[in-house]
Amino acid sequence: MVRSEGGGRVAGDAMAGETTRRGTLPVQRLRPGDHAFCRYTERPRWDLVAAYAWTGLARGEKVIICPAPQADRDTVRDRLEEHGPSLDHVCARGQLVFAGMRRLLHPYDRFTPARQCQRIQEEIAGALAKRYAGLRAYIDMRWIADLGADVAEVMARENNAAHLFAARSYSEICAYDTSAFEPAVLDALRAAHPHDLLDGPGALRALHAAGSVRLVGEADMATQIEWISALREAFKRSAHDGHLVVDLSRLHFLSVGCASDLLSLSTDAHRHGRIEVRLDRDKATLLIGLGSRYLKHVVLVEDC
Missing domain, CATH: 3.40.50.300 (P-loop containing nucleotide triphosphate hydrolases)
Structure with a gap:
């Protein structure tokens, strides 16, 4: 597996232990x-x-x-x-x-x-x-x-x-x-x-668990308020442990604006020891292009 300390490369062993794609999907x-x-x-x-x-x-x-x-x-x-x-x-x-x-x-x-x-x-x-x-x-x-x-x-x-x-x-x-x-x-x-x-195209749902948040659906201008709110809640919940998994593997669409929001909030959450973002290659490329490599505590993990 290849892993970058600064989110510049994509790791390849995401979701270890998850053998089926059960759960909420768009x-x-x-x-x-x-x-x-x-x-x-x-x-x-x-x-x-x-x-x-x-x-x-x-x-x-x-x-x-x-x-x-x-x-x-x-x-x-x-x-x-x-x-x-x-x-x-x-x-x-x-x-x-x-x-x-x-x-x-x-x-x-x-x-x-x-x-x-x-x-x-x-x-x-x-x-x-x-x-x-x-x-x-x-x-x-x-x-x-x-x-x-x-x-x-x-x-x-x-x-x-x-x-x-x-x-x-x-x-x-x-x-x-x-x-x-x-x-x-x-x-x-x-x-x-x-x-x-999900109820239909264009929706966004946040599924919170201990140390993680799974975002399902579409993150764009129409859902940006919910997107930011869900991420802030996840960062707040994980502040004590300092380790957060942001699972975007079931996100159908990620806009440049919402991707930037994720990186901005991750910058503010620099006290987190590790923020692991699970996502597909296209979304990883987007985050890398927006500068995720400069955030040493952010690790991108590919999950197809």
């Missing part, structure tokens, strides 16, 4: 093989759905959008097109499909975990056979009431679906309407998923 960071939970109130976050769908299309994956049973498919398509060009071409060639759970389960007319998993495996195989890079699905879980499915069976499926994602050719978002499920049920379902999504 939708843009979902990768093939990821299984994620999100919740919404009143109406789906179409910006989240669009970001997920357009990312898959750009990667050459097949995309299935399974909206709520009562949703009008033309309206759903219009919502996606608000965030990109016309979908005529990808719909015509079958790369983007709008399909309710009844259609997805066909020829079965009743949900069981085994039947749904079988159908998804068939869809994955079909997508790969047509030379798509993989398959991704967005599923609005209001289909449960529509099909009269047992929530306990759905819970069993969510808890035992790892085999669908093992080959890293399938990703899935399960979206839950908060008005359709009891809070305790939602909490249990969230715990059954490896990943919990």
Whole structure:
């Protein structure tokens, strides 16, 4: 591993002991093989759905959008097109499909975990056979009431679906309407998923722990106040020990202004013996370009 005393080089053994990418993610960071939970109130976050769908299309994956049973498919398509060009071409060639759970389960007319998993495996195989890079699905879980499915069976499926994602050719978002499920049920379902999504693109969430802060989402002008507040809180909490980990590995975007804020606050926190910043190579390059090498107590650690 290469390490710089002044943050000028990037170390390569970040997140030792963390063997899985469990936890909160922005939708843009979902990768093939990821299984994620999100919740919404009143109406789906179409910006989240669009970001997920357009990312898959750009990667050459097949995309299935399974909206709520009562949703009008033309309206759903219009919502996606608000965030990109016309979908005529990808719909015509079958790369983007709008399909309710009844259609997805066909020829079965009743949900069981085994039947749904079988159908998804068939869809994955079909997508790969047509030379798509993989398959991704967005599923609005209001289909449960529509099909009269047992929530306990759905819970069993969510808890035992790892085999669908093992080959890293399938990703899935399960979206839950908060008005359709009891809070305790939602909490249990969230715990059954490896990943919990931010509410939508453009959000920032700070996850504080002893000696560390993980910043998830986007750090830019719109979230700069929250960004600075979270960093100040982290520096305050770690002042006694003098060692802080600032984890940016799940940050989708870091603006020059927010990167400068981090270095300015780190300069003021010179009494910290060590500030370890975990980040990808692009963000490391940005911080190095802004002068992180001059802060002897800041160490950049690459975490892909």
